[in-house]
Amino acid sequence: MMKQPISHFRNFDPAKLPELLHSNSRKDFLVAVRLVLREVLASMRVEDHYVQVMNEIKREPCYRDLNNNWEKLKPEARGGKWQKLMERLVQVAYAGRPYCMRCGECCRHGSPSLHLEDAELLTQGFISTRQVYTLRQGSPVRHNIEGRLDVLAEELIKIKEDPESRHCIFYSEHNISCLIYDQRPLQCRSQECWNPTVLEQVWYQKKLSRRHLLQQDHELLELLQAHDERCDPRKLDAAFKQVHETGDVAALNQILDILSQDTGFRAFLIKKSVCDEEELDFYLGRPMVETLLAYGMKVEKDKDGVYHLVAAR
Ligand code: SF4
Numbered sequence: 184m185m186k187q188p189i190s191h192f193r194n195f196d197p198a199k200l201p202e203l204l205h206s207n208s209r210k211d212f213l214v215a216v217r218l219v220l221r222e223v224l225a226s227m228r229v230e231d232h233y234v235q236v237m238n239e240i241k242r243e244p245c246y247r248d249l250n251n252n253w254e255k256l257k258p259e260a261r262g263g264k265w266q267k268l269m270e271r272l273v274q275v276a277y278a279g280r281p282y283c284m285r286c287g288e289c290c291r292h293g294s295p296s297l298h299l300e301d302a303e304l305l306t307q308g309f310i311s312t313r314q315v316y317t318l319r320q321g322s323p324v325r326h327n328i329e330g331r332l333d334v335l336a337e338e339l340i341k342i343k344e345d346p347e348s349r350h351c352i353f354y355s356e357h358n359i360s361c362l363i364y365d366q367r368p369l370q371c372r373s374q375e376c377w378n379p380t381v382l383e384q385v386w387y388q389k390k391l392s393r394r395h396l397l398q399q400d401h402e403l404l405e406l407l408q409a410h411d412e413r414c415d416p417r418k419l420d421a422a423f424k425q426v427h428e429t430g431d432v433a434a435l436n437q438i439l440d441i442l443s444q445d446t447g448f449r450a451f452l453i454k455k456s457v458c459d460e461e462e463l464d465f466y467l468g469r470p471m472v473e474t475l476l477a478y479g480m481k482v483e484k485d486k487d488g489v490y491h492l493v494a495a496r
Pocket of ligand 1: 289290293294295342351352353354355360361362363364367368371
């Protein structure tokens with residue numbers, strides 16, 4: 184059967200790789216490289232870099248090797264060299280765009296966590312405590328890669344997200360821009376979508392916590408400490424595990440007790456005019472009734488006013 188030249192394809196995806204590697208036509212190789220490069224540049228929205236990047240790729244030893252020897256190489260040997268060429272192709276393509284195009288892509292995928300270096304954004308009023316929330320130590324979070332439920336190792340303060348879209352609240356969809364661009368947090372300033380290692384380095388820098396911002400207010404800090412102890416998310420996590428493993432009613436009551444204490448602390452802060460409703464998520468973290476959702480549960484009140492845990496749909 185005649186093999187179809189790869190140039191007949193309108194795009195090149197990984198499923199077509201075995202067909203390419205078994206093709207003895209150098210032309211197929213050349214067309215495949217061009218198609219991959221066009222796709223990579225399109226995903227970066229820099230299609231007009233094509234000629235410049237292609238010229239650089241042609242100077243790469245792995246490209247020259249494949250171009251000169253394609254017909255002589257066996258499919259396995261082509262595969263190893265193709266892999267190396269693809270890695271270089273992506274590196275060269277990204278290196279040609281070392282600047283932020285303000286496309287808004289990162290702002291649409293959630294909001295940044297704040298670092299110690301961002302403290303002044305709050306103390307000088309560029310960002311208010313109504314616009315951030317606290318994820319307390321021990322809070323359940325989804326593991327980025329494995330998707331499993333993890334507990335947070337240290338406290339984080341994050342900019343709030345739009346409840347519907349999950350976009351950062353400072354992201355303007357209308358203008359595709361950041362409303363606080365000149366005062367954006369460290370994480371946003373460091374974000375280089377073409378170079379993820381930079382963001383990894385920033386992530387390990389010291390995080391901002393409520394204690395850094397409220398260090399002069401000893402009374403309030405004591406109150407937050409009491410809330411952290413009585414409504415510790417790790418206690419909630421342990422109680423859920425116990426209920427799950429043993430069906431223990433005492434653990435169920437402990438969950439309801441933690442929820443009720445959390446509600447009480449919130450009401451107390453408002454009553455004492457420590458903060459308003461919008462600031463509660465900063466001072467006390469997200470309400471614990473919302474934390475329940477991470478465990479697939481929610482609270483319902485029956486007709487006698489008694490609270491029950493039920494599965495969240
Ligand atoms: S603060 Fe600005 S740059 Fe950072 S995620 Fe929000 S909108 Fe984007």
